[in-house]
Amino acid sequence: MEILDPKEKNAIKKFARQGYYIFDIEDKKILKAIKDDIKREAAKILKRKLKGYNFFNYTQNYIKNNFLNSFRLKIYNKLNKDKKFLEKYYKMGRKYIDLFCGNELAIQKKINLSIQLPEDSSSLLPIHTDVWSGNSPFELVLWIPLVSVKKTKSMFILSPKQNKYYFQNLNKFKTAENIYTHANRKLNWLNIRYGQGLIFSQNLLHGNVVNKEKTSRWSFNCRFKSLFSPYDLKKYGEYFTSINMRQASIMGINYDEPKIK
C-alpha cells in the first residue's frame, strides 16, 4: 500500500529509473550561510580578504595543489564541529531524503567535503560503488555542490540498467581502470546548478575524473539510510548517528521483558 500524492510518485519513479534525482533546494539561505562560514574560515587560513563568492570557482588562484588537502581538512573540521551542521545539511534535502529513505533516519556523523581544482589529480575517486567498499546497499547519498557543476567538474553515474552489466560481468575486468575505460561512453555527467541538490544511490557505479573545466568544484556528500535497515562495515555509532528517531522506537529500545525465575 502506498499513500503518496502524484508529485511524490513521479519523483520516486524518476529516482528509480535514473538512480539519482536532482532537486531545487527550497531554503537557499542555509546554503548561503554555509558558504559564508567557509569563506570566513578560508580567509583566516589564507590570511587574506575574500570578496564576493568568486573564491569558490577560482580556488586554484588561491591554493596550490599540495596544500589543498590540509586546507580542505581545516574547513571540514571547522564545519563538522558545529553541532547544527548535520541538521542544516539534512534540511536542505529533507523533502526527498524522507521520500526515498523514510523519516526515521541514520545520517553519516561527518559530512564530507570535496574540492576539485582544475587539472588536479590528487583527490580523485575512480569508478566505484560505495557498497563494494563496505557501505550498506540501503544507503543514499545527498550531494550538494557549492558552485554550478557540469562535465568533468561534476561527477558521473551509471544508470541502474547500465550498472547491471558490470555487476554481472565483473570477472571480465582486471582493474577498476578497465571498468572505467569500458564504461566511458555510457557515463552520465550530471549537470547541477548552484542551489540544487542531488540524491543518488551509491549502489550505482559513479566517480569523478580530473576536472578539465576552468573553474573549481566544491561539493559536500553525506550518506543517509533508514535507521533500522541493515548496516555493513560503516556502523551505527561509529559512522552513523540517528536523526528523527521516533518515540515508539525509543520506547521499543527501552522495553525490558519481565523476567520470570
Add this chain to the structure above:
Amino acid sequence: MMSLKLNKLWHMGYISSREIDGNIIPQKVQNLVIRDYAQRNNMNLLLSSTEYKMKNSFLMFDSLINKKNQNFVGIIIYSLFMLKDYPNREKIIIELKKNKLRIFCALEEIEIKNDTDILSLKKIFFINLNKK
C-alpha cells in the same frame, strides 16, 4: 598563494573492505595507521584507494600497480596480510619496477623491494598459520 614548502613525494594509500588475516579493521583505523606511517617517513599522502569487499577482488590493487601515468611514486598498504591471497604476488616486483613504483606496508613498517622480500612474505604467512 599558499603552498607546502616540502619536497615530499606523493604516495597512495590502500585499504581493505574485507577481513585482513581474520580481523575486521575499521577503514578509519587503517587510514590512521597509513597516515601515521606517511608522516613519520616524510611522505605526502593521497586519498586511499579502497579494495572492493568481494572475495578475491584485487581490482583496485591491480589498478594501482598497473597504472602507467600515476600521480604517485609509491603505494602504502595498511598491512602485508592484505596480499596473502593475492594471486599475482610473485609478479609484484616486476610490475613495480616496470611502473617505477615502491610499495610499503604501514603496520609492519616494511618496504617490499625485491623477490627476497616476496619470499619473506610467504614465510610470514606460513608461520602465522600456526595460531592457537
